[in-house]
Amino acid sequence: MRTARRSGDKPANPVPVSPAGKAHGKTPSGTITEQLPVAEAFETKDRKSKKPDKGPAAGKAADESAKPGAGGRAFWSGSITIGLVNVPVRLQSMVKDTSFSFRLLHRTDGQPLRYDRVCSREGRVIPWTETVKGYEIRKGEFLVFEPDELKAVMPESDRKIRISKFVHYLSLDPMYFENSYVLVPDRSEEAYNLLLTAISEMNLAATGTITLRTKEHPVVVHAYRGGLVLTTLRYVDEVTPPDAMEAFAGLPVPKETELALAKRIIAELTGDFSLSDFHDRYREAIEALIEKKLAGEKIVYEEPHPEEAKELMQALKETLATLSAK
């Protein structure tokens, strides 16, 4: 039996953990509805992680994630609940989004562009107080939902990871795995290590549910590198169902000789897989580009000072006229 670990100790194999604010690779779909179509299109195109917008509802969701853990990186604390047993834990993100994001600027003056909520009919910017959520049932036809109506059905975040069943980890289909988080013992290391040791020795994983922000997720908790890791799972209807793959049934059967040749080639290329051999070459190229730019010209934002610059603009106009008259 392994000995209990003090909370200050690091796991044997430290894993990269991103700061709390960036905990999610994706924001639960609930907050995406806060985004304007234009913003969504841009962000998706740029493969940028969706940040919660600054709307009132999104702000509430952000509060929950901003709560700092003891290490400053945990963004959720609660407990694993198995029947009447509670194991207090904190959640730390394991997945870091390293994709690049650029700001979109106005080419002529280098000013960052911002997104506004513009009414598609009036063409003016609408303050948050004048907004309401709508669900598009047909093109241009919406069902309107008041905040209270949505609040009523919103899952309650009771800070519990409810475990309902223990299963063999390998029986789970990785296609459904979404995001992984390290579970860190919160105060009670004994309870944590008891659970960890028990499922490790039985080669089992715990399945259940967690509510993160405003979405309930199925989860699996399993032993990984000396600790517990929680992985959120996609819902069945979020993944292409197996019957959509029927088209593959009619594929022609390969010839024996060809198959033998293919297998030989594959056998020669068989070896150990090392993920660290792979690099995001686009990101590295961009980083190198940024270094170069930093060494050379910097793009500096111009602060708009309409009043301050009025004199200057007038002087420029007059002088340009004088100089061109010469």
Added chain:
Amino acid sequence: MRDLTRVRLTNLDKVMYPAGHVTKSEVITYYVRMAPRLLPFVRDRPLTMHRYPDGVGGEAFYEKDAPQGTPEYVDIFTRYSETADRDIHFVLCNNLDTLVWLANLGSLELHVTLSTTEDYESPDLLLFDIDPEPPLAFDDVIDVAHVVREHLEDAGFVPYVKTSGKKGLHIVIPLVAGYRFAEVRDFAHTVGKEIAKDTLHVVAEFPHSRDPGTIFIDYLQNAHGKTMAAPYSLRATPGATVSAPVRWDQLKRGVRAEDFNIRTILQGNEDPWRGMFENRQKIR
């Protein structure tokens, strides 16, 4: 703004002269308004920037080499410098955008060489740099400047004068092409010596140049690579003074260098140095 200048203006609100609360916006505006007078003079003259990124009173530095990120509209003159043992990429303030860019960089003072890139080894300006040592003051410099003027006029020259923006006066003669710095320096030295002979306080030799109660007619500025504050250049003084060209008849006892500053200079509308380069002179 972008249709008026290619310069990316930054921190326009920054106070460059705390005493008079002169902002960078005001500094740039000043240089823009002075451009029609300043640009023809500084054209093709390698520049030394006196940069005050945090305004007067803050850290300052001289810069001869074009800084990193110098935009493409800035003309550059590359020259090997023996003292630095490397190529120096001098900025040439040849257009309005460059002038605005310089002002935006906090280059409050613009100093230019006495020769142009057309013939860099050959000065086209002769400079008498006249500075007082306390207790003598600006009034005494004015007296001496008039002596120098009379002396030069008697010899058939048309000298031009400007305040240095600090303690003294600069007397300038535009020259025809082809002189060497040594010739020009000798000429200025000779003039200084003759005046020193029978003018109170005036010294013409370097060892005495800092003696109290003297006025030195400095001929040594007429040398390769030396610079002079450009006419209409601001100076980094508390009062935001300008190195201001003046008419000789304006230059009377009682006039103070501080009278010519960023906020007053525009009022005298005629450029006293107008037509200077149509009046190039021979020193022998």
